[in-house]
Amino acid sequence: MIQLEEEATALLLSKANTPYNTTTYDLLITSLMRTIKKHTKNGSIVVELESHGRHDSLTEVDISRTVGWFTCLYPFYIELKGEEISCHIKEVKEQLKKVTNEAITFGILKYLVKDNDLATEKRGLRFNYLGDFTRHLSDDGPFVLLTEQVGKNYDRKNSLTCLLDINCFISGGKLTGMLTYSKRKFKSETIESFAASFVSHIREVLGHCLKQDKIEFTPSDFDMVSISPAELKNLFG
Numbered sequence: 001m002i003q004l005e006e007e008a009t010a011l012l013l014s015k016a017n018t019p020y021n022t023t024t025y026d027l028l029i030t031s032l033m034r035t036i037k038k039h040t041k042n043g044s045i046v047v048e049l050e051s052h053g054r055h056d057s058l059t060e061v062d063i064s065r066t067v068g069w070f071t072c073l074y075p076f077y078i079e080l081k082g083e084e085i086s087c088h089i090k091e092v093k094e095q096l097k098k099v100t101n102e103a104i105t106f107g108i109l110k111y112l113v114k115d116n117d118l119a120t121e122k123r124g125l126r127f128n129y130l131g132d133f134t135r136h137l138s139d140d141g142p143f144v145l146l147t148e149q150v151g152k153n154y155d156r157k158n159s160l161t162c163l164l165d166i167n168c169f170i171s172g173g174k175l176t177g178m179l180t181y182s183k184r185k186f187k188s189e190t191i192e193s194f195a196a197s198f199v200s201h202i203r204e205v206l207g208h209c210l211k212q213d214k215i216e217f218t219p220s221d222f223d224m225v226s227i228s229p230a231e232l233k234n235l236f237g
Contacts, residue, residue: 090229130168132170
């Protein structure tokens with residue numbers, strides 16, 4: 001398990017997103033990709049991202065009588081060039097913007113195309129950010145989060161569908177991450193080193209963002225027009 005202190009978590013949710021007009025998710029994925037690059041010595045990265053599936057693309061679908069998630073699992077590829085944090089943040093932000101709305105389409109296609117190897121291929125690393133569990137809960141509200149262990153939510157005989165599964169969420173004002181992995185593939189020391197490196201990269205990204213004194217726009221900030229990074233650079237100097 002990994003955990004980020006409250007002060008750093010608060011920055012991850014707010015001020016750190018101002019310089020590049022990002023989301024908490026953008027910064028977490030950037031930190032994760034930088035961690036993978038460090039440990040694999042490879043900037044070409046593919047991970048499987050998981051989301052709740054209730055995206056803006058469902059605005060025309062009546063889901064008022066549904067509960068739970070429309071879980072989406074989809075591959076995310078990026079090539080991190082160089083070592084500059086600013087470039088990595090902008091690359092990840094733009095690439096995520098391109099694929100997020102296609103997540104449901106990918107899931108549907110996976111089951112429609114019966115010969116699609118993606119339906120059975122075993123994944124390497126899977127990442128899911130569950131959001132802030134306490135944002136809509138108050139001390140005097142009707143619901144509270146249990147801190148006690150209530151048992152496993154899956155059968156012990158159930159096999160992993162990926163080698164390393166990372167689930168992050170915010171609870172009690174702190175970013176928490178749970179890592180589930182194959183003991184046949186990894187030593188515990190390897191995962192502990194990876195987890196510590198992930199936290200370190202989150203802090204590094206936060207520190208970089210907080211040092212910026214101006215906003216750097218990217219093409220996805222102007223979704224009503226088609227504009228290139230070079231044109232943005234000319235416009236905003």
